[in-house]
Amino acid sequence: MWTEKQRGLRVSQEELLCKNACGYYGNPAWKGFCSKCWRERSRPPGSQRQDTRPSSDGVPPTFSKFEEKKNIEKGRRISTVRRLFWGSSSPPKPQETSESHTKMLKAYESLEPGDFTGFLKILRSPPSQRLQSRCTAFLNTMEAYHNLQVQKQSDLVQDFYQSFAEYFRSFPETQVTQIMEHVEKLIMTRLHKWVFCHDSCDDEQKDLALQRRIRSLNWVTPQMLSVPFPDEDTPVTGDPFLPAITAIIEMDAKRAPQDKLACVSKCSQHIFEALSTSNNEPANADDFLTSLVYVVLKANPPRLHSNMQYMIRFGLPHSLMAGESGYYFTNLSCAVAFIEKLDGPALNLSPEQFDGYMRGQRAPAALRRQQKANATQKLLEELQGRQEKLHQGVDALNMQLQKWVQVVNSQLDEATSQFDKVQKEITSQAEASEVVTSSAEDGFQQREEEEQQPESEALEEMI
DSSP, X not given: OGGGSOOSOOOOHHHHBXXXXXXXXXXXXXXXXOHHHHHHHHXXXXXXXXXXXXXXXXXXXXXXXXXXXXXXXXXXXXXXXHHXXXXXXXXXXXXXXXXXXXXXXXXXXTOOTTOHHHHHHHHTSGGGHHHHXXXXXXXXXXXXXXXXXXXXXXXXXXXXHHHHHGGGTTSOHHHHHXXXXXXXXXXXXXXXXXXXXXTTSOHHHHHHHHHHHHHHTTTOOTTTTTOOOOOTTSOOSXXXXXXXXXXXXXXXXXXXXXXXXXXXXXXXXXXXXXXXXXXXXXXXXXXXXXXXXXXXXXXXXXXXXXXXXXXXXXXXXXXXXXXXXXXXXXXXXXXXXXXXXXXXXXXXXXXXXXXXXXXXXXXXXXXXXXXXXXXXXXXXXXXXHHHHHXXXXXXXXXXXXXXXXXXXXXXXXXXXXXXXXXXXXXXXXHHHXXXXXXXXXXXXXXXXXXXXXXXXXXXHHHO
């Protein structure tokens, strides 16, 4: 039994966390660190950037520390670009005592969660003219300098998020998060065509390599991955993970990082639903991760690497570092890393068996059964198509026959009507003839009587 064999993919909760022990999710793309720790480690030596790493007390990452002093490295091109739309090396502080600023804050406080249209209306209102001008200036600058290195573009976007959040530092953290999600959607929907799969990086080549890798592993079955799948003898009308496959494929069609991340969350939720129906026991982390690997292999999502890097570079940090969405994204990153390094022992196969499968020299029994089932299903669909065409032909003949019957009945009705008319004419003529005959007979009899009367009178006289 596959379940009795040792799993090739086991990831504990501790392995998903940041190596810096900050309490938040790490990521293989960040070498096991969270986004903030990774940025801190990867920044050039001697440069001082704002320390926005989350504390280790378990509190979710927030925007409350955005008002801390920010020292930008002198001479860097990012600082030069920032001055173009800020006018200085750091954004100016908003005037908290201003009446318009107070009115603007009240408008944002009344904003309903998820109401992006309402956010745009408030942003375009006169009290928010200053924020709208900054957004417009930032977007124009980013489009004008779209040839910058993608990492520098990422730094600019993240700095803009931080500076924009300073306007709402008096708000509760959940409300600030909701507002910043609207800001992210507004900014990145416009910048998507400039920064997604940028020419300065090798995302496109990695997308093609990952796509070829996943395509070469199309023979991997759920049993090899120890996915809690219905037994082989159990009839399955459809793949229970099909909704999850559809959700992860839809990710490439989205433009905002949060919308792409929502597809990842939707895919993960469908996986848990499929596991709950396929297994009598509650799903655990290992079952979820192996099922996610199976879904990625079956879906082979378009531009998967580029989409993940896009979320990492331009998404809000708190979405990827903590919470449900952060957990799902971290598991997706682990699934992709597992697929890239997948070998025979991970699937309980010998190196010879693994090489044979990769070369197409052999196929698993389950895959052969699936291929036969697919061929049978295809033949059944073809027969059903022919039967449907036959039914359509019979229906057409019946309709034509009904038309002919209607024409014949109409002609019969017309002939019967004409026959009745002729018969009536004949009857009327016969009646007229009888009347004439009767009149003639009466006249003849009267003449006879008239002729016989003189004779009778003469005979009487003689007598």
